[in-house]
Amino acid sequence: MVHIATAKDKELAVPRHLQLSGHVGFDSLPDQLVNKSVQNGFHFNIMCIGETALGKSTLMDTLFNTNFDCTSSAHNLPNVKLKAQTYEITESNVNLKLTICDTIGYGDQVNRANSHKALVDYVDAQFEAYLQEELKIKRQMATNHDSRVHVCLYFICPTGHGLKSMDLECMKQLDTKVNIIPIIAKADTISKSELDGFKERIMKELINNKVSIYQFPTDDATVADVNESMNLHLPFAVVGSTEFIMVAGKKVRARQYPWGSVHIENEAHCDFVKLREMLIRTNMEDLRELTHKRHYELYRQRRLEQMGFVDVDSNNQPVSFQKTFETKRSKHLASLQAKEEEMRQMFIQRVKQKENELKDSEKELHLKFEKLKREHLDEKTNLEESRRLLDEECQELQRRKQQFTNGNGQMSTLTLGRSKKK
Numbered sequence: 001m002v003h004i005a006t007a008k009d010k011e012l013a014v015p016r017h018l019q020l021s022g023h024v025g026f027d028s029l030p031d032q033l034v035n036k037s038v039q040n041g042f043h044f045n046i047m048c049i050g051e052t053a054l055g056k057s058t059l060m061d062t063l064f065n066t067n068f069d070c071t072s073s074a075h076n077l078p079n080v081k082l083k084a085q086t087y088e089i090t091e092s093n094v095n096l097k098l099t100i101c102d103t104i105g106y107g108d109q110v111n112r113a114n115s116h117k118a119l120v121d122y123v124d125a126q127f128e129a130y131l132q133e134e135l136k137i138k139r140q141m142a143t144n145h146d147s148r149v150h151v152c153l154y155f156i157c158p159t160g161h162g163l164k165s166m167d168l169e170c171m172k173q174l175d176t177k178v179n180i181i182p183i184i185a186k187a188d189t190i191s192k193s194e195l196d197g198f199k200e201r202i203m204k205e206l207i208n209n210k211v212s213i214y215q216f217p218t219d220d221a222t223v224a225d226v227n228e229s230m231n232l233h234l235p236f237a238v239v240g241s242t243e244f245i246m247v248a249g250k251k252v253r254a255r256q257y258p259w260g261s262v263h264i265e266n267e268a269h270c271d272f273v274k275l276r277e278m279l280i281r282t283n284m285e286d287l288r289e290l291t292h293k294r295h296y297e298l299y300r301q302r303r304l305e306q307m308g309f310v311d312v313d314s315n316n317q318p319v320s321f322q323k324t325f326e327t328k329r330s331k332h333l334a335s336l337q338a339k340e341e342e343m344r345q346m347f348i349q350r351v352k353q354k355e356n357e358l359k360d361s362e363k364e365l366h367l368k369f370e371k372l373k374r375e376h377l378d379e380k381t382n383l384e385e386s387r388r389l390l391d392e393e394c395q396e397l398q399r400r401k402q403q404f405t406n407g408n409g410q411m412s413t414l415t416l417g418r419s420k421k422k
């Protein structure tokens with residue numbers, strides 16, 4: 001029976017606003033949420049893409065103020081490889097499971113046309129793993145290790161010229177799958193005046209090639225201003241170091257040169273602080289959220305469509321999951337039946353073919369047998385004829401012998417008679 005919504009039903013569906021006469025306590029819900037999240041801990045996954053020795057590992061150590069103890073990898077591989085390592089770090093009771101996925105041998109090959117393939121495959125594989133967990137009947141989303149890439153730091157070579165075609169191609173392939181933050185690596189090797197022009201050229205090239213990079217969000221009033229101004233500083237020109245020096249009695253991270261030193265956390269020297277501020281201190285949650293709400297959503301949508309699921313039919317009417325499943329099931333059954341029928345027909349045909357082949361060979365055998373029988377009969381007749389002739393010859397011989405014997409007897413009798421007469 002179809003229930004048609006009445007005006008009364010509609011009225012009931014609209015929530016009524018009530019005033020509380022005293023404190024109830026659900027205003028602690030945000031705190032409960034924070035406590036729960038802190039208890040569960042957080043995941044954050046960074047992908048570092050950049051050519052060999054551009055300072056990827058050093059920058060990670062610098063960003064998280066630790067030593068990830070990365071062993072250097074071989075750089076004579078025929079293809080780009082990825083190495084992901086997960087670390088557990090804690091800061092003021094907040095536990096973070098941090099995965100750093102590093103490229104090995106990126107840009108080392110002579111043919112770099114497919115350098116991005118391994119990276120795209122890796123990002124997709126993490127989405128797929130999450131989707132498979134989500135589609136399970138018994139899901140364990142809370143305890144499941146979320147390995148989806150939340151941010152991709154793209155290390156640009158400090159050439160001072162512009163982007164390489166490999167950089168553009170790779171970022172283009174990844175920009176709908178992951179939040180890309182381009183950074184100019186080893187920025188201490190490029191002069192200040194060159195740097196401004198270099199940054200400008202990079203941004204122009206990205207826009208001209210329609211590569212969309214991550215923009216720090218400006219919809220949250222508390223961080224809108226700082227994010228807006230930081231968007232203008234992209235790509236950040238960074239310097240990393242594992243060395244410390246003493247400056248005015250304070251231990252600071254720096255790179256020392258014969259002519260002076262670069263202080264990593266000095267904003268006049270490089271954009272490292274800007275990167276750390278934007279990536280970790282201000283927008284880490286936005287990167288996580290955007291990964292889930294935009295990039296993963298897009299992947300999920302495409303995959304479900306590939307699997308044959310739709311939200312609306314050709315008449316733009318909503319289609320339930322059950323209906324899609326049933327349609328798919330009946331289609332699948334029909335195709336199975338068609339396959340079965342096809343195989344049955346094929347089997348019948350093969351049997352018929354074999355039967356005909358057998359019949360043909362039987363006929364052939366029969367003909368051969370008849371021929372042999374005829375030959376045998378002919379041979380027998382011939383033999384019998386020869387035998388008969390032989391018998392006749394024998395009889396003739398016998399008769400002649402007899403005749404001869406008889407002839408000889410008469411001759412001797414005649415001779416004997418004649419001699420007696422004498």
Ligand SMILES: Nc1nc2c(ncn2[C@@H]2O[C@H](COP(=O)(O)OP(=O)(O)OP(=O)(O)O)[C@@H](O)[C@H]2O)c(=O)[nH]1
Nearest residue numbers: 051052053054055056057058186187188238239240
């Ligand atoms: N001038 C300069 N050198 C740097 C910087 N960061 C790292 N280096 C140096 O560059 C070299 C390579 O640094 P890594 O951090 O190992 O580079 P990587 O990209 O991780 O290298 P692979 O993992 O081998 O691809 C080391 O000698 C670092 O000291 C930087 O910002 N400026």
Ligand SMILES: [Mg+2]
Nearest residue numbers: 056057070102
């Ligand atoms: Mg490294």
